Amino acid sequence: MSREYFPAENGIKRLMQLAKEGDTEAFGRIYEIYFLPVFRYIYFRVQDRVEAEDLTQNVFLKIFNSIENFRVQDKSPLAYFFTVARNTVIDYWRKKKNIAESDNTKRIVNMPDSQKDPKKLLEEREKEETVLEAIKHLTEDQQEVIVLKFIQGFSNKEISKILGKTEDAIRQIQCRSLRVLREHLNNFKNI
Amino acid sequence: MTENNIEKIIQEAVELREKGKLIPEILSLFPKHIKVLEEIFGIIEILSSEKERIKPPKELLMKIISRIPSSENVTEIEVNRSLDKRESKGRPSFFRFERFARLNFMRKQAILLAGLLVVALVILAGIYLQPPETSVSQGPSTGGQEPGTEEGNKDVSGTSPAPTGAVVDVSSLVNVETELDGELEGITTDVSDMEAFESDTSLNNLDESLGGF
Numbered sequence: 001m002s003r004e005y006f007p008a009e010n011g012i013k014r015l016m017q018l019a020k021e022g023d024t025e026a027f028g029r030i031y032e033i034y035f036l037p038v039f040r041y042i043y044f045r046v047q048d049r050v051e052a053e054d055l056t057q058n059v060f061l062k063i064f065n066s067i068e069n070f071r072v073q074d075k076s077p078l079a080y081f082f083t084v085a086r087n088t089v090i091d092y093w094r095k096k097k098n099i100a101e102s103d104n105t106k107r108i109v110n111m112p113d114s115q116k117d118p119k120k121l122l123e124e125r126e127k128e129e130t131v132l133e134a135i136k137h138l139t140e141d142q143q144e145v146i147v148l149k150f151i152q153g154f155s156n157k158e159i160s161k162i163l164g165k166t167e168d169a170i171r172q173i174q175c176r177s178l179r180v181l182r183e184h185l186n187n188f189k190n191i
Numbered sequence: 192m193t194e195n196n197i198e199k200i201i202q203e204a205v206e207l208r209e210k211g212k213l214i215p216e217i218l219s220l221f222p223k224h225i226k227v228l229e230e231i232f233g234i235i236e237i238l239s240s241e242k243e244r245i246k247p248p249k250e251l252l253m254k255i256i257s258r259i260p261s262s263e264n265v266t267e268i269e270v271n272r273s274l275d276k277r278e279s280k281g282r283p284s285f286f287r288f289e290r291f292a293r294l295n296f297m298r299k300q301a302i303l304l305a306g307l308l309v310v311a312l313v314i315l316a317g318i319y320l321q322p323p324e325t326s327v328s329q330g331p332s333t334g335g336q337e338p339g340t341e342e343g344n345k346d347v348s349g350t351s352p353a354p355t356g357a358v359v360d361v362s363s364l365v366n367v368e369t370e371l372d373g374e375l376e377g378i379t380t381d382v383s384d385m386e387a388f389e390s391d392t393s394l395n396n397l398d399e400s401l402g403g404f
Contacts, residue, residue, distance in 0.1 A: 171202055
């Protein structure tokens with residue numbers, strides 16, 4: 001299972017402290033560290049590339065505007081970033097639900113990948129899309145755990161800080177999610 | 192098989208995988224659930240591969256950073272800002288000269304610290320060495336030496352240097368030099384007194400008068 005590399009938390013806390021004091025270089029460094037993970041998380045939660053880009057921008061702007069309120073001693077920077085990202089996604093879905101019913105058949109925008117054999121590419125893409133389609137059938141908590149654990153590669157400890165749940169709860173959600181995904185995929189094969 | 196049982200098996204298998212156990216080994220531990228676990232590990236592999244596939248456009252990060260309002264420079268040193276984006280090599284230019292300013296400030300701190308260290312070494316040398324008569328005197332011509340250089344011409348009289356051959360920075364140690372000179376005067380005065388004492392023949396007479404006690 002691949003793991004996203006993050007500098008040690010103390011180093012990031014130091015950067016956060018500098019950013020609070022107005023150090024633009026520290027800001028830039030923090031953004032570089034968290035930009036990709038936050039984007040990926042939002043992408044898999046909303047499953048729309050354009051929306052994911054917009055929402056990612058919103059997340060970082062919110063963080064910039066609220067960094068003065070961040071208490072370096074008490075909170076984990078990782079949890080802080082993903083809490084803001086999570087709330088942004090929740091607000092997005094709430095707004096979308098108010099406008100129209102969510103479209104469960106919405107397809108993921110294709111990512112460019114021209115290196116492989118087209119037939120193999122198509123098979124792989126179908127397999128991936130099937131799994132990603134099945135993710136939509138999970139509850140919100142389950143989706144978050146699956147994305148943070150298996151796509152982002154965070155540890156159970158980090159996920160528990162982000163979601164505010166115990167590690168045991170995270171493990172249970174994780175296993176339940178995998179079981180549900182497997183059932184949906186088997187149902188899809190049987191159709 | 193109940194759902195709870197399946198979930199427990201999945202949990203155990205995933206934990207073993209996280210600890211580094213190979214998939215075939217894990218499957219061999221649960222022979223009755225091989226099919227289930229194969230499907231689970233297949234799903235995990237697909238999810239993990241998604242990470243590499245999903246990459247945001249590079250311009251997005253630049254766009255986000257460009258929307259940050261300019262903030263005050265926290266360093267005390269002013270640096271000329273280059274607005275040439277080609278120099279930034281894909282990174283915003285204000286990050287580069289902020290770093291330069293900080294490095295410059297750290298360099299000056301390092302030089303100050305080096306000077307203090309040398310002063311401390313000289314004081315220690317003064318305490319532990321017995322400076323020769325002529326070996327410590329400093330000519331005005333040595334005042335221009337850079338820190339850390341050899342004291343090749345320290346001894347103007349041509350006698351041998353201090354026994355330890357310690358390298359001393361002379362140029363920046365005028366005050367210490369004066370103190371050492373003062374001490375030297377005291378020492379040489381004592382030596383002169385000793386010599387005078389030894390050469391004083393009247394004391395020989397004293398010895399005789401005391402009758403060889």
